[in-house]
Amino acid sequence: GNTDAYPFSLLANNADFIKGYPNGIVDVPKQSGCLVYLTANQAIPAATTTQTLFDGKVFDIQNEYDNVTNFRWTATEPGRYKATSLLTYTAVPSAQNYYQSYILKNGVSLFQRFNSSPTGYYFSQLITGDVVLVAGDYLQSQVFNFEANSIWSGTHLSFFSVEKIA
DSSP states (O other): OOOOOOOEEEEETTEEEEEEOTTSOEEOTTOOEEEEEOSSOEEEOTTOOEEOOOOEEEEETTSOEETTTTOEEEOSSOEEEEEEEEEEESOOSSTTEEEEEEEEETTEEEEEEEEEEOTTOOEEEEEEEEEEEOTTOEEEEEEEESSOEEEOOSTTTSEEEEEEOO
16 A cells, blocks of 8 residues: 655644644644643641642643632533642641542532641642533642641642643
């Protein structure tokens, strides 16, 4: 058979809409996605469900993340999305403290993680999962700890990301 393969590009408004390569990789440069993070450590009070206030943006391709008022990502198009939350806590003050983190869809827990950590250690919780959304559905991150602590800031320590995958 013919083994010739050529890159292709589909344009919309004189910009790449879809780009294909001979090796089968396809780019969709305007696909929904965001990576947000804490610009300062966030204090988490004891025994209180607390929304994580990711206020810094590395990228937000379709401007779907509100980093000022609601601190949540809202889908503008239906599809399958991958959501990820990484939270890194400062040193744990006492032994066997339980930490819970959640990714919520429309205010209801969708994915969750429960951990405990020994005294004095830094500790991270990672949650990731795929979810089908319709336009207007939103995703956000929350925590609940049995004792007060703080979540560390920084793009590599505590972040929330959403990417459209189908």
